[in-house]
Amino acid sequence: MDDLDDLISMVGLLTERIRKFCLGVIAACTTIALQAGGILLALAHPPLALATALLLFVSLLYHTVTSPRLEIV
Numbered sequence: 001m002d003d004l005d006d007l008i009s010m011v012g013l014l015t016e017r018i019r020k021f022c023l024g025v026i027a028a029c030t031t032i033a034l035q036a037g038g039i040l041l042a043l044a045h046p047p048l049a050l051a052t053a054l055l056l057f058v059s060l061l062y063h064t065v066t067s068p069r070l071e072i073v
Helices: 002-044 046-066
Strands: none
Touching: 002 046
């Protein structure tokens, strides 16, 4: 019975590694696709790409200003 429990645990650990690898591949593909889309947008419609970048920058600044500060003691 103990060997069966070890086998199930081993399969669980193996599937966790496979899941992490698949999520990493998906994240890498998504990152590459977003970057390629941004480059293609900048080449096809520069004003639209500039407006998108400015909106993202302003939202980042707004989030930075309005988020609560962490106090380090």
